[in-house]
Amino acid sequence: MQRRDLFRRAAALSLVRQARAAQLSAYEATARRIIDAALADEGGWNKLAYFCDRIGPRLSGSRGLERAIEWAAAEMRREGLENVVTPAVKVPVWVRGAESAWMVEPREASLAMLGLGGSVGTPPEGITAQAVCVESFQELEKLGAEAVRGRVVVYNQPWRGYRETVAYRSQGASRAARFGARAVLVRSVTPASLRTPHTGSLNYSADAPKIPAAAISIEDAMMLCRLCKAGVRVAVKLQMSARTLDDAASANVIGEIAGREHPEEIVVMGGHLDSWDVGQGAQDDASGCAAAWQAVQLVKSLGLRPRRTLRVCLWTNEENGLRGGRAYREWAGDAARRHVAAIEMDGGAEKLRGFGLSIPGASGAALDHAMARMQAIAALMQPLGPVETVRGGGGADISPLMREGVPGIGHLTTGRRYFEWHHTDADTLDKIDRREFQEHIAALAVLGYVLADMPERLAEEAHPTGGMA
Numbered sequence: 001m002q003r004r005d006l007f008r009r010a011a012a013l014s015l016v017r018q019a020r021a022a023q024l025s026a027y028e029a030t031a032r033r034i035i036d037a038a039l040a041d042e043g044g045w046n047k048l049a050y051f052c053d054r055i056g057p058r059l060s061g062s063r064g065l066e067r068a069i070e071w072a073a074a075e076m077r078r079e080g081l082e083n084v085v086t087p088a089v090k091v092p093v094w095v096r097g098a099e100s101a102w103m104v105e106p107r108e109a110s111l112a113m114l115g116l117g118g119s120v121g122t123p124p125e126g127i128t129a130q131a132v133c134v135e136s137f138q139e140l141e142k143l144g145a146e147a148v149r150g151r152v153v154v155y156n157q158p159w160r161g162y163r164e165t166v167a168y169r170s171q172g173a174s175r176a177a178r179f180g181a182r183a184v185l186v187r188s189v190t191p192a193s194l195r196t197p198h199t200g201s202l203n204y205s206a207d208a209p210k211i212p213a214a215a216i217s218i219e220d221a222m223m224l225c226r227l228c229k230a231g232v233r234v235a236v237k238l239q240m241s242a243r244t245l246d247d248a249a250s251a252n253v254i255g256e257i258a259g260r261e262h263p264e265e266i267v268v269m270g271g272h273l274d275s276w277d278v279g280q281g282a283q284d285d286a287s288g289c290a291a292a293w294q295a296v297q298l299v300k301s302l303g304l305r306p307r308r309t310l311r312v313c314l315w316t317n318e319e320n321g322l323r324g325g326r327a328y329r330e331w332a333g334d335a336a337r338r339h340v341a342a343i344e345m346d347g348g349a350e351k352l353r354g355f356g357l358s359i360p361g362a363s364g365a366a367l368d369h370a371m372a373r374m375q376a377i378a379a380l381m382q383p384l385g386p387v388e389t390v391r392g393g394g395g396a397d398i399s400p401l402m403r404e405g406v407p408g409i410g411h412l413t414t415g416r417r418y419f420e421w422h423h424t425d426a427d428t429l430d431k432i433d434r435r436e437f438q439e440h441i442a443a444l445a446v447l448g449y450v451l452a453d454m455p456e457r458l459a460e461e462a463h464p465t466g467g468m469a
């Protein structure tokens, strides 16, 4: 592009931005009302506390998840949300059972462990074998079958951020099994540890035998590797009675405020109701569920009825199947394409940072317009402090909608300690700050309400007149 054209485009864009900002400034008073109400609100925290303390962990197929679904749907109806439904979803059922891991040579020591979700169990007597330690897949490949066959592979990979490091949890078992390993122990996927093991899903490849896999704490992984590196013979014993049962009945929980002008156009927001079977699934993801639900409830209780439908969905089975997200898209049918935006909060409830937006298949100009609208909405949240809007967003549960071209918005936090608690016994209510949690409710309520009410849709090309519809 020529320099002059670039200037023209920038000038045109800034005009659009101003037009958008001017238009949305009409929402200032309403946004203020929503924020004030959210910061004084107790209902969201009470929901969060109910999920954590009274229901507890909510693994797919568990009684805990069933209770969460029943309770949430009943409460939504009692509070007066409209069209409350619980469309059925079949979910996988993995049961941890009894489990333990030990170092048996050079001395006997219990290892802090959690079996990985989806893992097969060991024979009842367990697997006892010499350990071989590696810090990367490359190191494993270099060792090859000769050094790995018949052994337990210990992965002691350093933390390089979640996306990169989680590969050891998800692929570690199959990659070691190809070389004949009998089991794997994977250093927990976390930047810091107080000897806390972190569970999570693994994926078995079709071309490798299924071998048992467990997470161990950073401390234990480092110890085993120090010993191996020192040339000491290290042996471990792993016992797991984990098993996968037949799929079970589950459901998404959906409630809404029907739109006053375009009820067929939908803004959906939510989190995932299932969790791992340890801790309380407080940050992951009771916080996202309770915040999105209360945001919609708050809009309702303020007597606001947006132009379009504002919906909350508590998705089931995000952690070990993503069946809830897929089922929602199926359930929506043709209405999937009439979603104006899908918002997911699944990064915990630390201090609000802002929102990330992706619009699959959108042109650069369309994304520019949508980003300008997002910035104008974020400006309405000014009483909450600076709220960023960034390119690139989404979430696991909304990804099936996004594949239909629906704009996906990820709710962002500072995420300073999220991965220290993620999928552990330590993911409990006390890790969530009440005020920061209320700020999430405020931000989601403003975002959801304005997206559902503003004259133009988020991803709509700007009209030349730019006026109120």
Ligand SMILES: [Zn+2]
Binding pocket: 272, 284, 285, 318, 346
């Ligand atoms: Zn999650």
